[in-house]
Amino acid sequence: MKTETSDWDASEYLDSPEMIKEYINAAIEEGSPELLQAALGDVAKAQGMTDIAKKANVSRQNLYKTFSTGSHPRLDTIQKVIHSLGLKLKVETL
Numbered sequence: 469m470k471t472e473t474s475d476w477d478a479s480e481y482l483d484s485p486e487m488i489k490e491y492i493n494a495a496i497e498e499g500s501p502e503l504l505q506a507a508l509g510d511v512a513k514a515q516g517m518t519d520i521a522k523k524a525n526v527s528r529q530n531l532y533k534t535f536s537t538g539s540h541p542r543l544d545t546i547q548k549v550i551h552s553l554g555l556k557l558k559v560e561t562l
Contacts (some may be wrong), residue, residue, distance in 0.1 A: 508535065509535030511536075
């Protein structure tokens with residue numbers, strides 16, 4: 469019997485503000501900029517790339533480039549996206 473698999477898409481499970489917050493926080497805690505970039509891309513996909521691009525005042529094409537593997541987005545672009553997702557970055561002491 470052959471086992472069938474399918475790709476797992478995190479964006480399908482990011483359906484509440486609490487889930488999104490925890491997902492992004494987990495990515496930040498890992499300490500990998502690439503993981504945070506991918507997580508933000510998953511959340512943007514879950515909320516609709518076109519809507520997020522409009523809210524962030526970034527073209528949809530540039531938003532896809534921002535979250536593509538190997539890209540190095542500017543901090544201001546990441547900040548715009550984070551804000552458009554209804555999130556904010558916060559620094560705390562250890």
